[in-house]
Amino acid sequence: MTQTTASSSSPLWWDKLTPRASVRVQMFSAAIMWMVGLGFLLGFGISFVVKLVGMAHPAVWTLVLIVLAAIVIGGLKARYILIRYADKAVARIQRRGHACYFGFFAWSSWGFILVMMGGGAFLRLGTQLPNTPPGLIFLAILYIAVGTGLAIADRIFWISALRSQPVPAELAAAEEAMQAAARSRS
16 A cells, blocks of 8 residues: 655545544643643642651641742743743644644654653652652652643643634635625625
8 A cells, every 4th residue: 555645635544544633622632631740740749748747747837838949940830931832732733723633742742741751750769769858858849840830831721722713724814815805896
């Protein structure tokens, strides 16, 4: 079986096998994906704080400082990194239109997600960090910060998913052409 080229009007054979989804479905999927990720991160972060309390019995102000530091770092990460990435992902989904469901993130993003998950698993399971109070403080701040950043930036996906979707450029151009033709006739 031969493949058709990208310049051909007929799709490649694997395009027929991939599930398709609307822009709105892809936006909701991206928002839910980030929400699941932030849920895991915040859950692990809180569990590290709880483990720290059981292990070292820190003062309440120490716990407040840990959480505040994580929230500030997470806000900065959202402001300078994650919101920009979410805006790019939203624009990518809108450009793609009705397309492969699993393409709501680029291949490089899926790879980055796997690397981050692997790094987190290594820090939790392959190091002594979860067994020492300083390690628990580091992990709690790291996990809560990244989870907070994702929570702040996830609003970009939710706003885009709940907002009425823009008309694709081709439809807008065709509509303008028809309106111009109607004006020229009258």
